[in-house]
Amino acid sequence: MRRLLALGLGAALLIAAGPALAQNQIVIKFSHVVTPETPKGKGADKFKELAEKYTDGRVKVEVYPNSQLYKDKEELEALQLGAVQMLAPSLAKFGPLGVREFEVFDLPYIFPDKKVLQAVEQGPVGKKLFEKLETKGIVGLAYWDNGFKVMTSNKPLRKPDDYKGQKLRIQSSKVLEAQMRALGALPQVMAFSEVYQAMQTGVVDGGENTPSNVFTQKMHEVQKYLIATDHGYIGYAVITNKKFWDSLPQDIRAQLEKAMKEATDHANAIAQKENDDAMAAIKASGKTEIITLTPEEKKAMRTALLTVHKEMESRVGKELMDAINKESSAAGY
Ligand code: LMR
Numbered sequence: 001m002r003r004l005l006a007l008g009l010g011a012a013l014l015i016a017a018g019p020a021l022a023q024n025q026i027v028i029k030f031s032h033v034v035t036p037e038t039p040k041g042k043g044a045d046k047f048k049e050l051a052e053k054y055t056d057g058r059v060k061v062e063v064y065p066n067s068q069l070y071k072d073k074e075e076l077e078a079l080q081l082g083a084v085q086m087l088a089p090s091l092a093k094f095g096p097l098g099v100r101e102f103e104v105f106d107l108p109y110i111f112p113d114k115k116v117l118q119a120v121e122q123g124p125v126g127k128k129l130f131e132k133l134e135t136k137g138i139v140g141l142a143y144w145d146n147g148f149k150v151m152t153s154n155k156p157l158r159k160p161d162d163y164k165g166q167k168l169r170i171q172s173s174k175v176l177e178a179q180m181r182a183l184g185a186l187p188q189v190m191a192f193s194e195v196y197q198a199m200q201t202g203v204v205d206g207g208e209n210t211p212s213n214v215f216t217q218k219m220h221e222v223q224k225y226l227i228a229t230d231h232g233y234i235g236y237a238v239i240t241n242k243k244f245w246d247s248l249p250q251d252i253r254a255q256l257e258k259a260m261k262e263a264t265d266h267a268n269a270i271a272q273k274e275n276d277d278a279m280a281a282i283k284a285s286g287k288t289e290i291i292t293l294t295p296e297e298k299k300a301m302r303t304a305l306l307t308v309h310k311e312m313e314s315r316v317g318k319e320l321m322d323a324i325n326k327e328s329s330a331a332g333y
Contacts, residue, residue: 026059026252030086031075033067033192035216039274040088040236041065043144043267047238050259055252061086067193072172080137085244088144088236092171099132104316106175108231108305110324112333114145114272117233119331125323130237139245141257142238142264145271146210148230152199152223152288153206158297160184160304169195169207174315176208178308179232192217199223210234212271215278220288227291228279229301238264 030047034040048061070078076097078084094102104110104125111117120126121143130140151157153166163183170176170187180187188204192213198204200222207219213234214220238260245253283290293301313321 024058026055026248028059028061028086029064029069029084030061030088031064031069031078031084032088033072033075034065034213036063036065037216038212039146039267039271040144042270042274043238043263044088046266047259047263050262051256054255054259059252059256067191071191071193073191079239079241082241082244086141086238086240088238090146090171090234090236092173092176092234094133094237095174096172097136097138099129099136100174100315101132101317101320102129102237103173103175103312104320104324105233105235106171106173106179107309107312107316107321108179109302110309110321111233112328112331116324116328116331116333117235118143118145118268119327120324121235123323123327125320128320133237133239134242137242138239139242140237140239141260144236144238144264144267146212146234146236147271147275149208149210149232149234150214151206151208151227151229151231152214152219152225153227154224155205156225156289156291157206157227158291158293159300166205167203169198169204175308175312176232178311179305182305182308182311195219196222208232211275211278211282215282220282220285223288225291226282226288227293229293229298231301231305 028051030044032040032044036042036045044063048063051059051061069084072089072093073096075084075087076089076093079087091102091105126143133140155162155166157163157166160183163185166185167188168180168185169190170180172189177187190198190204195207196217196219199206199219206223209219214226220226248256282288309321
């Protein structure tokens with residue numbers, strides 16, 4: 001009885017203290033769809049650590065990985081409604097929000113390497129895309145890397161012809177849809193959290209993703225082949241709700257910007273190694289066969305997929321594509 005009373009008293013005290021604590025502490029819910037062991041997962045955890053440190057605990061960051069709170073589409077809605085304060089969706093997922101220019105990043109083979117990609121993100125193109133977000137009540141805080149994509153399937157997809165009739169999962173991007181159609185495949189838009197099961201049960205034949213995402217979601221355990229195509233890129237925009245961001249005290253916002261800058265450097269510094277390690281782990285698992293394309297096979301894929309650039313010009317904007325191509329030329333490509 002005495003214990004019960006003590007518990008009751010404790011609870012009453014907690015309730016009394018609750019509002020005071022809540023008033024002083026700003027909570028940032030950061031939701032994402034991948035595991036904590038990915039470049040994005042590690043970037044989010046780094047941001048939490050630094051944001052809490054630099055604000056002396058006045059800000060608490062709660063990271064919700066692995067679609068624990070929301071799936072792809074819902075998380076964007078949740079951000080706009082203010083149910084979460086931070087996300088890092090892949091650049092392929094902004095079309096449904098009405099900012100289709102982000103899909104320029106999905107164009108196959110548009111980036112010859114990550115240096116060009118980062119120059120584009122840090123330059124006028126990256127800035128312009130973030131300006132577009134503001135009209136949707138969203139502030140773009142940073143670009144985070146993941147890596148170049150591989151294909152996975154139960155069929156050894158070596159040449160464009162092999163893709164005919166394959167049901168391949170894609171993210172919700174019209175450019176990715178056009179890319180799969182250019183190969184004669186049947187694109188299936190699906191939330192990331194549903195992909196493993198869809199592969200396991202045969203709802204889809206395969207998909208495309210980075211080695212890090214394939215490995216951490218165990219997709220390699222339910223796919224017979226992984227084809228090292230490097231045909232496209234997956235990266236992220238870290239975003240926040242504009243109303244929330246603007247309402248923060250200036251000193252807090254400055255500390256959060258500092259934390260974001262350092263978390264970004266961290267995420268971008270580890271992304272390549274995370275993907276290389278994931279590829280090695282997939283290989284070591286022996287659960288899927290890794291196919292390396294010959295130079296001729298690579299060329300055939302490239303020829304088939306480059307047709308998508310012209311087709312998608314009016315959707316993503318010729319100006320943006322030209323700006324990226326200019327950056328590639330400047331880098332000597
Ligand atoms: C996917 O949906 O395939 C990826 O974009 C998931 C992610 O956030 O990396």
